[in-house]
Amino acid sequence: MIYEADECILVSFFIFTAMKKIRIYHIPAFIEKIIVVVSFLLVAIGSFSENFGISALLEDILIVGGFVLLLLYQSRVWWFKNYVEWNKKQIYLKLGAGKGIKLKFATLNSCILQKELLLIKLKNGETISISIKEYNRSEVQKLQLLFMENIIDKL
Incomplete structure (x- = not known):
């Protein structure tokens, strides 16, 4: 099969664009440590909120926020x-x-x-x-x- 010049360019264009990007x-390692520490602090403050005088709604928000932060960071691989x-x-x-x-x-x-x-x-x-x-x-x-x-x- 003989291709015209335009067809060859079109075929090579599709081959080039089909390549996947990585x-x-x-x-840095300190980013992971910061996220873990912030998540731990949010959960700890939310769990022991009676000592800090925090409302029940804010307590729930802090606990859920700590777990969501950790979940989002760990789910980045998917x-x-x-x-x-x-x-x-x-x-x-x-x-x-x-x-x-x-x-x-x-x-x-x-x-x-x-x-x-x-x-x-x-x-x-x-x-x-x-x-x-x-x-x-x-x-x-x-x-x-x-x-x-x-x-x-x-x-």
Whole structure:
């Protein structure tokens, strides 16, 4: 089958736009600690409101607010399909609709980018392979660079 020039451009446009984007977020460890502490304080103040002279309605709002804050923060992994979150100690990968993988950088040995696979080798000899054929190549390269920078820092 012979394609005209316009058809080739159209076909390559659809192939290019079909590539999935990976959302990469750097979340410092102190943010998680702040959210946990604020949630704990809201629940504690709401629970022991008799000591502070708080009304029953405000007590309920504080308790529910503390739990909702924690729930929203922990549910962020279900908001996106292709999601990577990292801090200086660990990385959480959720590529596709399946469940995610949490890896500590201290346990990683190397990261190899192949044509359709991202191979992550652990220090215990185990290898994790992630299919990357449906993802934007520049996003996968950013992910590999992120792995390599943090693996080198932990050596």
